[in-house]
Amino acid sequence: MYTIGQVSEMFRIPVSTLRYYDREGLFPDMRRSSGIRIFTDRELEQLRVIDCLKKSGLEIRAIRQFMEWCSQGKSTYAQRQALFLKQKETVEAEIARLERTLDMIRFKCWYYEQAIADGNEERVSEMLPDKLPPEIQTLYDRAHQE
């Protein structure tokens, strides 16, 4: 069992944020001892899930919904599973998106490397849009396909 200050240190989350999460209903079953919040292993696991769902792009409202489902027991297994299946898609799509972002970034890294070596952008910009070295062309095309 932990106090809010200990949890704040362990997870490196400000105390104010933990209180905010509580206020927003993200710890629906948290106990208190004369007003003071008691974080148990259950709340620590909930915090990991909050973190996961937040990173997966869910907003606080939706996370509260999920936590409510959790405290409603068996009857909500299907909803909870559906949520994770959906977030799996979402995160996979987000990773794919970032890979394309990375293609553009890698192209730009190459571009400035050339420009710096040449002292100007003449040569390199004349290779656009389809006379780039094969590897770079691939990056460029992936970054510029709609």
Added chain:
Amino acid sequence: MYTIGQVSEMFRIPVSTLRYYDREGLFPDMRRSSGIRIFTDRELEQLRVIDCLKKSGLEIRAIRQFMEWCSQGKSTYAQRQALFLKQKETVEAEIARLERTLDMIRFKCWYYEQAIADGNEERVSEMLPDKLPPEIQTLYDRAHQE
């Protein structure tokens, strides 16, 4: 050459957002014809870069900085290159983070699959934290490390 409305359609970005970007200085060299914005291929490419930098986690202020560097010419090649090198790290780190998020999500997908099959969480929660099937254990451990 395109009007704001055409660009809005092409990139599926609201007109209000394009005007907001302009107001924030993200198109430092955009021309106008009697008050009306003229988007050329240069602005379209800038828009792709804005998109890329936004997805890579940069805020508008920093993107404006970058665009200013661009219109300052050769003297800023090094800064621009450094920016892309940094964003490369950032995005690679973000992808790695999302992969760990995905581990947690995959674990939860499995968890609810079991719970639904069993009709309760008894069996599956008794496997925690280290008696899970090997593949699942890996996901769980990665999601719970730290």
Added chain:
DNA sequence: TTAATACCTGAACCTGACTTCAGGTCAATA
């Protein structure tokens, strides 16, 4: 000629996710 459409502006408004503030309780230490 009038009406619709696409553009323009500055200013105000909105949303999500926190953070800060002012004021209060309580337990332990100096």
Added chain:
DNA sequence: TATTGACCTGAAGTCAGGTTCAGGTATTAA
């Protein structure tokens, strides 16, 4: 006993990134 430190609250404030609004211009279509 008094002060320190960790906790508490509700309400207000902040910030980024847009969006909406009210009012105006310019071009084309009926």
